[in-house]
Amino acid sequence: MFRRLPEIAAAGDAIGFTIDGRPASARAGDSVAAALLANGVTACRKTPVSGAARGPYCMMGVCFDCLVTIDGVGNRQGCQVRVADGMAVETQDGKREVEL
Amino acid sequence: MSGFDFDIAVVGAGPAGLAAAARAAAGGASVVLLDEQAEPGGQIYRAVTETPVRDRRILGPDYWHGAELLGPLRDSGAAHWPGSTVWSVARAREDAAGGRRRIQIGLSRDGSASLLTVRHVILATGALERPFPIPGWTLPGVLGAGAAQVLLKTSGLVPSGATVMAGSGPLLWLLAWQYLQAGARIDAILDTTPRENWRAALPLLPGFLRSPYLGKGMKLLLEVRRKATVIGNVTALRAEGDGVLRTVVYTRNGSEHRLPAETLLLHQGVLPNLNLANATGCAQRWDEVQRCWRPTTDDWGATSVEGVSLAGDGAGIGGARAAEEAGRLAALDALHRLGRLDRAGRDRAAEPVRAALDRALAGRAFLDTLYRPAEPFRVPADDTIVCRCEEITAGAVREAVRLGCSGPNQAKSFLRCGMGPCQGRLCGPTVTEVIAAERGVSPAEVGYYRLRPPVKPITLAELAALPKGEADLDAVLKH
CATH class of the missing domain: 1.10.10.1100 (BFD-like [2Fe-2S]-binding domain)
Structure with missing residues (x-):
């Protein structure tokens, strides 16, 4: 789990977004991956290979473990996208299904 | 010059890229600095313009040095395109009028792809953390120490539950020091530096004694050792949990110990981030001391591919200050190759830069040898x-x-x-x-993987929307 340093926490969160439909808040300037960790979400997806849980690992765009669905678009790198007001972030569960 | 046509493109806005772009533009070239992040600084100076961590004692003076690179960039007139992900660098199929060789750069910006045409490119793609493969390193709750440092710099986030740091190398100690400054929790630091490395590193100590890092590094190390629980000579590590990290298991002097943990931060040095250089076709070689692949360059950063240079940690790990100087050298050489600086002018301008580079690299061999990870961790x-x-x-x-x-x-x-x-x-x-x-x-x-563009994922829609020349259409329609 991660927490904000006290003086930063005191300034409060300005951004409202959702994680799997639940309301959450973040600081302007947070990446989606940082916002997830700040909200206590350490696992953001299950792998397509074995279904094992994964969470952010590198925070710099190289490991691709923080893949999430952002505003309906799957497999976005959570650490490379800034969280925005009203954004819908969804965790991913295994392989992507084809919708017919 | 059109909006997509420059003399020089610099890829990456860390210390090497910031210095290279500023120097090249100051020399009269039209320059664009392309960077994946929203703000300049790379990883070492990540969020230096906007970090919420305003107490300068927490991140330390070396971090704040990054802000000094931004003024020269602004004044130089170089274009800075943040949020631009470069996914390919290639020789254009057709040369420009007059046989001028051109290089085409594929990039994504704001969800749309475009192609830039440049005469020279300086890749300043920096470093990434060396893989630290231990059982359980894929569990949520296990992160790189570099990742944790990004969370601190960009968002003022520190671990809140039981926290274990493990590995070796300067960054691990720097992060521990920053956490202590910030009042963050560290339950234990498991030092995996092999004892026998000291014997190999000692003959290199005289070089390190000249290093500007020596005084700062020793002070930091002693402070962390005084205030945190440091467990040395760790020879094996394992992360355990049920879908999330619960326990760190380590071996010391032949016996196993268990520590409950919510967060495990791993680090064993950094390596050149060479995917783009490799996919561009730059030759690379195995570095026996740093135990990594590094692109082959001359002492100006020029690679085996004409018109493509490298600067900074992407060409071999030297640290932030060395990267800055290497960026300036690559810029001077690019100016020379473009005919904007004669050979004598280039060499003269490079003299103080080389001296600064040598100072910054003093002691590197000692650090590389001392912190070379033990074989079981590689x-x-x-x-x-x-x-x-x-x-x-x-x-x-x-x-x-x-x-x-x-x-x-x-x-x-x-x-x-x-x-x-x-x-x-x-x-x-x-x-x-x-x-x-x-x-x-x-x-x-x-050998190593033969990598190919795109080096970062792009959508089919982005690719399809790229402007197509006659040769591109022919390639598809005539078959």
């Missing part, structure tokens, strides 16, 4: 996942070698190893060393 046991994307274990790689797999490229067809979204960034060095050890040959002989 060449892990069979049950350890090496390719995180495709979940391939070291044992599976060894089995493939026994079946005739001779190198990382063959491992792709045997196992899909290295073919996931990270494109080998997190497994490449490990796979090279595992195969080399199993075959009983040197990593240089085993």
Whole structure:
């Protein structure tokens, strides 16, 4: 789990977004991956290979473990996208299904 | 010059890229600085313009030095395009009028792809953390120490529950020091630096004694050792949990110990981030001391590909201050190649830069040798996942070698190893060393993944929307 340093926490969160439909808040300037960790979400997806849980690992765009669905678009790198007001972030569960 | 046509493109806005772009533009070239992040600084100076951590004592003076690179960039007139992901660098199919060779850069910006045309490109792609393959390193709650530092710099986030740091190298100690300054919790630091490294490193100590890092580094190290629980001579590590990290298990003096943990921060040095250089076709070589692949460059940063230079840690790890100077050297040489600076002018301007580079690199050999990770942490046991994307274990790689797999490229067809979204960034060095050890040959002989563009994912819609020339249409329609 991660927490904000006290003086930063005191300034409060300005951004409202959702994680799997639940309301959450973040600081302007947070990446989606940082916002997830700040909200206590350490696992953001299950792998397509074995279904094992994964969470952010590198925070710099190289490991691709923080893949999430952002505003309906799957497999976005959570650490490379800034969280925005009203954004819908969804965790991913295994392989992507084809919708017919 | 049109909006997509520049003399020089610099890729990456860390210390090397910031200094290179500023120097090249100051020399009269039209320059664009392309960077994936929203703000300049790279990883070492990440969020230096906007970090919420305003108490300067927490991140320390070396971090704040990054802000000094921004003024010269602004004044130089170089264009800065943040949020631009470069996914390919290639020689254009057709040369410009007059036979001028051009280089085409594919990039994504705000969800749309475009092609830039430049005469020279300086890749300043920096470093990434060396893979730290231990059992359980894929569990949520296990992160790189570099990742944790990004969380601190960009968002003022620190671990809140039981926190263990493990590994070796300057960054691990710097992060521990920053956490202590910030009042963050560290339950234990597990030091994996092999004891025998001291014997190999000692003869190199005189060089380190001249290093500007010496005083600062020693002070920081002593402070962390005084205030945190440091457990040395750790020879094995494992992360355990049920879908999330619960326990860190370590071996010291032959016996196993368990620590409850919510967060485990791993680090064992950094490596050149060479995916773009490799995919551009730049030759690379195995560095026996740093135990990594590094693109081959001359002492101006020029690669084996005409018109493509490298600067900074992407060409071999030297640290932030060295990267800055290497950026300036690459810029001077690019100006010379473009005819904006004669050879004598280039060499004269480079003199003080080379002196500064030498100062910044003093002591590097000592650090490289002292902090070289022990073999079991580079060449892990069979049950350890090496390719995180495709979940391939070291044992599976060894089995493939026994079946005739001779190198990382063959491992792709045997196992899909290295073919996931990270494109080998997190497994490449490990796979090279595992195969080399199993075959009983040197990593240089085993080779590395042959990477191809796009080096970062782009959508089909982005590709399809690219402007197409006649040659492109011919290539598709005439078959």
